[in-house]
Amino acid sequence: MAIHTMRILTNRKKRRADTRPALLIPDTITDTDVRIPLGLHLLISGTTGSGKTNLLLAILSTLICRVEAGDVCLLAVDLKDGVSANAVKNLYTSIAGTIEETVVLLQKVRSLITARNQWLKENLQLEIQPSQEQPLVIIVIDEALQLYGAIDPDTIKQQRKAQDLLDQILLMGRSTAVMIIAAIQDPRKEVFKLRERFPERITLRLNDKAEAIMAMNQTAITQGAAPWLIPTGRPGLAWFYDTDAHTAIRFQAPYINIDNLQAEIENIRPIDVSQLFPDSTQPPSHKEE
Ligand SMILES: Nc1ncnc2c1ncn2[C@@H]1O[C@H](COP(=O)(O)OP(=O)(O)O)[C@@H](O)[C@H]1O
Numbered sequence: 001m002a003i004h005t006m007r008i009l010t011n012r013k014k015r016r017a018d019t020r021p022a023l024l025i026p027d028t029i030t031d032t033d034v035r036i037p038l039g040l041h042l043l044i045s046g047t048t049g050s051g052k053t054n055l056l057l058a059i060l061s062t063l064i065c066r067v068e069a070g071d072v073c074l075l076a077v078d079l080k081d082g083v084s085a086n087a088v089k090n091l092y093t094s095i096a097g098t099i100e101e102t103v104v105l106l107q108k109v110r111s112l113i114t115a116r117n118q119w120l121k122e123n124l125q126l127e128i129q130p131s132q133e134q135p136l137v138i139i140v141i142d143e144a145l146q147l148y149g150a151i152d153p154d155t156i157k158q159q160r161k162a163q164d165l166l167d168q169i170l171l172m173g174r175s176t177a178v179m180i181i182a183a184i185q186d187p188r189k190e191v192f193k194l195r196e197r198f199p200e201r202i203t204l205r206l207n208d209k210a211e212a213i214m215a216m217n218q219t220a221i222t223q224g225a226a227p228w229l230i231p232t233g234r235p236g237l238a239w240f241y242d243t244d245a246h247t248a249i250r251f252q253a254p255y256i257n258i259d260n261l262q263a264e265i266e267n268i269r270p271i272d273v274s275q276l277f278p279d280s281t282q283p284p285s286h287k288e289e
């Protein structure tokens with residue numbers, strides 16, 4: 001049995017009294033969980049090799065039981081042809097591996113938000129409480145900067161569409177139970193214009209303090225976060241700024257062995273894409289092989 005799996009299971013039992021939904025990421029230094037509010041958009045910044053992809057896998061590991069229960073639904077945007085997301089495809093309801101597929105998938109999510117807002121109005125409610133009927137939708141975007149910087153006009157057009165949809169989803173997702181988790185290498189604003197829309201920030205190793213201020217915020221740095229001091233040989237060492245408690249938390253994410261994770265999710269059946277987006281043309285599904 002995977003060491004990380006055992007730790008995650010043990011930590012699940014140690015869940016604190018706080019019952020608000022949260023991502024509980026194991027910290028291998030203190031053997032406790034770092035508690036990250038679930039439902040708020042999360043931005044992960046870190047240089048190449050700092051451990052972003054592994055941290056995303058660690059986050060996915062903590063969500064397995066929710067995917068199994070059917071109140072969390074994972075969608076992947078993986079513009080390297082969907083290769084990384086495909087390695088854990090049993091967890092995903094849909095994987096977009098190209099910019100065209102990304103636009104289609106984000107349009108579906110945008111329509112879902114409209115439908116959920118309609119439901120909220122009809123039911124005089126202010127926000128969706130995730131359930132099997134209306135699961136929390138989490139869009140996982142590794143290497144989110146691949147949504148920028150194309151050269152040929154056609155791709156530029158598609159990228160602009162995707163960026164615009166992402167912006168709308170970031171604005172309206174919170175109350176409609178749609179959350180984005182994105183990972184980027186370069187937190188500079190001119191590069192990643194949507195940065196300000198992410199209230200929660202995790203920062204792995206970065207090149208310098210200026211990057212860290214952009215990736216988190218000045219308060220996090222004042223409170224002690226120093227991701228530029230993380231050595232290159234320490235992937236997974238990270239800072240999280242807890243906007244609730246106003247504290248900067250340093251933690252070490254567990255190493256995720258992909259074989260063990262795959263074994264663990266072998267029999268998982270996520271919500272079907274036709275169930276999530278009932279009355280529309282279907283975005284790409286991993287089941288269409
Ligand atoms: N928490 C961790 N503990 C140990 N090794 C890690 C950890 N996170 C990542 N690594 C290793 O560091 C390397 C880079 O990790 P990766 O997640 O691919 O970084 P990034 O996506 O930021 O480029 C990989 O070989 C990975 O196995």
Ligand SMILES: [Mg+2]
Binds near residue numbers: 052054
């Ligand atoms: Mg990576």
